[in-house]
Amino acid sequence: MSPLSDVLRRAAIVLVSALGSLVLTFCGAINVFPINEDKDLGARFDREIRANPAEYPIRKDPGARQYVQRIVDKILTSPEVKYRGTFAYKCEVIQNDKTINAFCTPGGYIYVYTGLLKLVDNEATLAGVLGHEIAHAELRHSTKRMTTQLGLETAMAIALGNNTNRNIELAANMFGGLGLLKNSRDDETDSDEYSFKYLKSTSWYPGGILGFFDKVKGRSAGGTLERLLSTHPLPDDRIKATQDRLKKANIPPPTEAQLNSRGYQEFKRTL
Numbered sequence: 219m220s221p222l223s224d225v226l227r228r229a230a231i232v233l234v235s236a237l238g239s240l241v242l243t244f245c246g247a248i249n250v251f252p253i254n255e256d257k258d259l260g261a262r263f264d265r266e267i268r269a270n271p272a273e274y275p276i277r278k279d280p281g282a283r284q285y286v287q288r289i290v291d292k293i294l295t296s297p298e299v300k301y302r303g304t305f306a307y308k309c310e311v312i313q314n315d316k317t318i319n320a321f322c323t324p325g326g327y328i329y330v331y332t333g334l335l336k337l338v339d340n341e342a343t344l345a346g347v348l349g350h351e352i353a354h355a356e357l358r359h360s361t362k363r364m365t366t367q368l369g370l371e372t373a374m375a376i377a378l379g380n381n382t383n384r385n386i387e388l389a390a391n392m393f394g395g396l397g398l399l400k401n402s403r404d405d406e407t408d409s410d411e412y413s414f415k416y417l418k419s420t421s422w423y424p425g426g427i428l429g430f431f432d433k434v435k436g437r438s439a440g441g442t443l444e445r446l447l448s449t450h451p452l453p454d455d456r457i458k459a460t461q462d463r464l465k466k467a468n469i470p471p472p473t474e475a476q477l478n479s480r481g482y483q484e485f486k487r488t489l
């Protein structure tokens with residue numbers, strides 16, 4: 219082989235692999251769905267959840283819901299939040315002490331289980347978890363995943379199609395119920411990062427979610443943790459990444475005022 223053709227061959231390999239990674243990056247970042255699709259999809263999830271009290275028994279007394287909503291509303295004042303006023307950002311508390319989880323649909327319908335509310339020790343930790351949930355909606359993880367998993371061409375056809383509702387339904391059904399809310403590890407890391415950013419502009423300790431990691435770290439998967447892990451994978455590096463963020467931003471250890479554990483214990487007694 220002549221030196222020239224060898225150079226050309228190497229150049230071609232470099233070009234092809236560069237193109238390949240460009241396409242992958244592009245597909246990972248792109249979202250063909252308009253913002254209204256996140257809103258519609260969320261409203262549909264919300265209706266389905268409310269219509270299924272056997273699986274999702276929503277607490278009737280408004281106290282717990284209002285407490286959680288107040289935290290969410292404060293987080294939403296962060297300048298990092300883009301879809302405040304566009305997405306619903308409405309909370310409900312599901313009465314189920316055995317389930318340690320919270321989830322957020324596209325378009326911002328947030329559901330928190332009493333199992334999670336009872337597990338955590340302070341308000342900053344709950345705020346950290348809620349910030350993480352808000353980030354899943356803000357970063358539009360579900361519709362981005364739909365774009366990637368359906369393939370760009372199909373997703374484009376759905377996004378541009380006349381019969382969008384039916385197609386979205388087909389797409390959502392592909393993932394099976396809350397399967398659409400199953401986040402990837404990258405989504406989890408991104409949401410942790412945004413939870414940190416949101417909380418930085420509040421009075422809460424921005425590393426609040428660490429308290430949650432500490433609580434679930436020692437537990438084995440299955441049972442109460444099964445549902446949590448089904449929507450939020452918990453790789454070990456999420457703890458380290460949060461610690462690194464705190465260190466980089468020079469955040470000192472939290473004070474009681476930043477955690478509000480006393481206020482939170484009072485709230486827990488009402489559950």
Ligand SMILES: [Zn+2]
Binds near residue numbers: 406
């Ligand atoms: Zn998550």
